[in-house]
Amino acid sequence: MQHQIEQLLRQRFGPKSEKHHADQLLLFGEAAVELPTAPASAEPKTPGGHGRGKLPASLPRPPVVHDLTPEQKLCPECGVERKKIGEESSEQLEYVPASLRVLVHTRPKYACSGCQGHVVIAAKLPEPIERGLPGVGLLAQVIVSKYVDHLPLYRQERIFERQGVSLSRQTTCGWMAECAGLLEPIAKAMKARILQSRVIQTDDTPVPVQDAHVKGKNRTGRLWNFLGDRDHRFILYDYTRDRKGEGPDAFLQDYTSGYLQSDASTGYDRIHARGIIEIGCWAHARRKFHEAISSDPARAEPAIAWIGRLYDIERSVKRESAQRLLTLGRAASEAERIAIEDEICRIQRSKDAPQILEGFSIWLESQLGQVLPKSPLGVAISYTRSNWKALSRYWEAPWFSIDNNASERAIRPITLGRKNWLHLGSDTGGRTAATLLSVTQSAIAFGLEPWAYVRDLLNRVSTHPASRLAELLPDQWQAHGSGLGRELAIQA
DSSP, X not given: OHHHHHHXXXXXXXXXXXXXXXXXXXXXXXXXXXXXXXXXXXXXXXXXXXXXXXXXXXXXXXXXXXXXXXXXXXXXXXXXXXXXXOOOOOOOOOOOOOOOOOOOOOOOEEOOTTTSOOOEEOOOOOOSSTTOSOOHHHHHHHHXXXXXXXXXXXXXXXXXXXXXXXXXXXXXXXXXXXXHHHHHHHHHHHHHXXXXXXXXXXXXXXXXXXXXXXXXXXXXXXXXXXXXXXXXXXXXXXXXXXXXXXXXXXXXXXXXXXXXXXXXXXXXXXXXXXXXXXXXXXXXXXXXXXXXXXXXHHHHHHHHHHHHHHHHHHHHHHHHHHHHHHHTSSOOOHHXXXXXXXXXXXXXXXXXXXXXXXXXXXXXXXXXXXXXXXSHHHHHHHHHHHTHHHHTTGGGSTTSOSSSHHHHHHHXXXXXXXXXXXXXXXXXXXXXXXXXXXXXXXXXXXXXXXXXXXXXXXXXXXXXXXXXXXXXXXXXXXXXXXXXXXXXXXXO
């Protein structure tokens, strides 16, 4: 009970980091001397400057001239008007509040002047919501505000009210569902690309869902994420009513060969049973030892130090890769950067990781008879030993990651949003959230501005040829031209 109370207090008030003290390696005695040590940095880091950074050149810069009055321009000695010999200028960042505008779409009609017949009118442009009120910019703003900036619909309702427009949350919720239907082909295309990955990372988190049968009561649904490898850097989300293994198994049913990196939940057993190879997550293993520090620090700290040695290798790979790239004397291409990192990663991991893993395995075995199986440390040791084969697999290829942290970071938009929008309205709302999260978070993963990307998708997806749908995916969108710049220039 004391351990549980301490964990709850740490989660509520304590730091989220799981750092350990380097001097805990002394607890190993002579064994610590034999372990490879992380190389020291060649040069100490110099602190970065704290001066004002340059403002983006893309921002508009309307001139604001502060001139003298005609009286002030006169010379106080001879009375002649002084001439301009130069000027001083300084920049100040200003904010112009977002504004709504009404687009009036006019379609002139034409008829034959001779027979007064054959009336013709321009075809009506396709709209994301047929005969709907919102334009694509407004829809993109509501989507990004909720699924990127974590602003729930009821708060957006108040923001629009301050601008004199009444948009109820029920209305905008319906808009979100229709937009998700429009963008579903994009999400499916990204899923097809993710399934081409050599390794897929996944994680899940609970979300409260309103119970349609009991008013005022919520039940628990699940949102899962699936991340492709470095050649398919899409982030896709999926919603299920529960945490049963049928959910991820159905999502990955067409993933017939490759690797899956997860937190070793039993929900993935069905996937591994049909041949998908499991890769463990050392961050999850380390977390369990970190939770055991309060009850058994003498044993938990050395375990964390062992795992820290594995992470020292990863940091060493990053340092050496950065140094190698600097020696090129020019900007390296993406292919060159990956080749250098892979080479260094393969050498460093194969050199040091097996030795550390073997030493840690021997240490874990030596602790079995000294800890209670159901104690926090006993649970940590049991988790690590039962998943040892999956945990030891990461160093076999440079494109494998040591942990599942990338997928945990992809869960963060859900956990942050959950604190604001509190719950999903239904299972349909869960699927809507999954689609819109997939589109917005994948755009961010590729460095795109999410509002511009979503706006352009809504403007084009209904008329874009299905055979060229790949052009709208985040990795190809900029290369094929979004058309957004031209459109905004026309409006301006």
